[in-house]
Amino acid sequence: MRHQVIMACRDPPAPARLKVLAVTHYSRLCKIVIDVPQEVHGQELAFWQGATGQEMVQAFRYPEYHGADLPGQEIGLLVQRIGGGQSRVHVDIHTDDLEAEVGRLEALGAKREFQAHAWWVMSDPAGLLFCVVPDEPGALHDQNAQRWD
Amino acid sequence: MRHQVIMACRDPPAPARLKVLAVTHYSRLCKIVIDVPQEVHGQELAFWQGATGQEMVQAFRYPEYHGADLPGQEIGLLVQRIGGGQSRVHVDIHTDDLEAEVGRLEALGAKREFQAHAWWVMSDPAGLLFCVVPDEPGALHDQNAQRWD
Numbered sequence: 350m351r352h353q354v355i356m357a358c359r360d361p362p363a364p365a366r367l368k369v370l371a372v373t374h375y376s377r378l379c380k381i382v383i384d385v386p387q388e389v390h391g392q393e394l395a396f397w398q399g400a401t402g403q404e405m406v407q408a409f410r411y412p413e414y415h416g417a418d419l420p421g422q423e424i425g426l427l428v429q430r431i432g433g434g435q436s437r438v439h440v441d442i443h444t445d446d447l448e449a450e451v452g453r454l455e456a457l458g459a460k461r462e463f464q465a466h467a468w469w470v471m472s473d474p475a476g477l478l479f480c481v482v483p484d485e486p487g488a489l490h491d492q493n494a495q496r497w498d
Numbered sequence: 499m500r501h502q503v504i505m506a507c508r509d510p511p512a513p514a515r516l517k518v519l520a521v522t523h524y525s526r527l528c529k530i531v532i533d534v535p536q537e538v539h540g541q542e543l544a545f546w547q548g549a550t551g552q553e554m555v556q557a558f559r560y561p562e563y564h565g566a567d568l569p570g571q572e573i574g575l576l577v578q579r580i581g582g583g584q585s586r587v588h589v590d591i592h593t594d595d596l597e598a599e600v601g602r603l604e605a606l607g608a609k610r611e612f613q614a615h616a617w618w619v620m621s622d623p624a625g626l627l628f629c630v631v632p633d634e635p636g637a638l639h640d641q642n643a644q645r646w647d
Contacts, residue, residue, distance in 0.1 A: 377550075377568065377569060377570070377571075378530070378549075378550055378568055378571075378575065381527070381530055381589060383622075383624075383626065385624045389623055389624045392607060392623040392624070393622065393623050393624045395606075395607075395623075396606050396607050396608065396622050396623050397622070399606040400527075400591065400603060400606060400608075400622075401526075401527055401644065402644035402646075403644075419526065419527055419573075420526060420642065420643060420644050421526070421572060421641055421642035421643065422526075422527075422571065422572055422573055422642075423570060423571055424568075424571055424573045426527065436624040436625060436626050437586065437587070437626070438586070438587040438588060438589065438626060439587060440530060440587065442549065454549055457544075457545050457548040457549060458541060458544075458545050459545065459549075473532075473542065473545050473546070473549075474538055474541040474542050474544075474545050475532075475534045475538045475541070475542045475585040476585060477532065477585050477586070477587060492570055493569065493570035493571075494569060494570065495550065495551035495552075495569050497551075
């Protein structure tokens with residue numbers, strides 16, 4: 350949990366008088382990502398489009414991703430073309446406060462692996478990779494996400 | 499797609515007069531499943547409970563599964579204790595017609611791997627395993643699933 354240091358206006362800014370205030374943030378498990386290397390990417394994309402009945406649209410900013418919403422769901426499905434290695438499935442956690450959420454997950458036993466674009470790749474206690482992705486301000490609230498005080 | 503053979507009442511039941519009628523069914527991507535071997539199962543379960551803020555309840559009939567709904571979502575999260583091997587993430591597709599859905603996915607390029615309990619384990623074109631699970635009658639409809647005519 351991130352803490353913000355607040356100084357009371359009437360008091361001198363002495364370290365002993367600093368007050369620590371917890372800042373609320375939100376997070377939720379938001380995407381299922383299927384990672385596949387180039388050689389099976391076309392087949393895989395076609396398969397998951399057919400399986401879900403949804404057109405998967407290529408992301409303009411990150412063209413290695415194709416994504417679709419799922420009928421009646423807030424969770425979306427992505428297919429990512431990876432440079433090489435084994436195919437796998439991972440999940441993305443979205444949050445409105447990246448540092449607070451990454452810190453919270455570290456305290457639960459996850460590890461920071463590396464930063465990619467605007468997000469963090471982390472590993473869970475079993476070594477499975479997952480991403481923590483900053484969401485647009487206001488996208489997460491009490492009705493669709495978990496609030497952390 | 500499954501087809502049902504319907505015989506017209508007034509006509510003789512000659513093969514040439516048989517009418518083939520498509521039967522509607524529904525499916526949707528419904529669960530994210532984290533598979534981990536015994537040695538990290540406790541840690542993994544604790545981590546994903548903390549990460550999502552949801553208590554994961556042990557399934558009575560299949561005690562190797564713990565599951566939780568996700569806030570504001572219809573998709574649920576499961577942690578499965580597996581006998582051994584590598585940890586991984588897989589998805590479950592739920593359907594109200596198992597044979598029709600498995601056949602539809604085969605036609606798209608998936609393969610049947612084996613039956614487990616009431617469901618089929620299949621592999622996608624990249625070799626990733628996923629499950630096709632029969633859902634309760636009436637659970638899937640136009641608002642929460644994809645209809646296949």
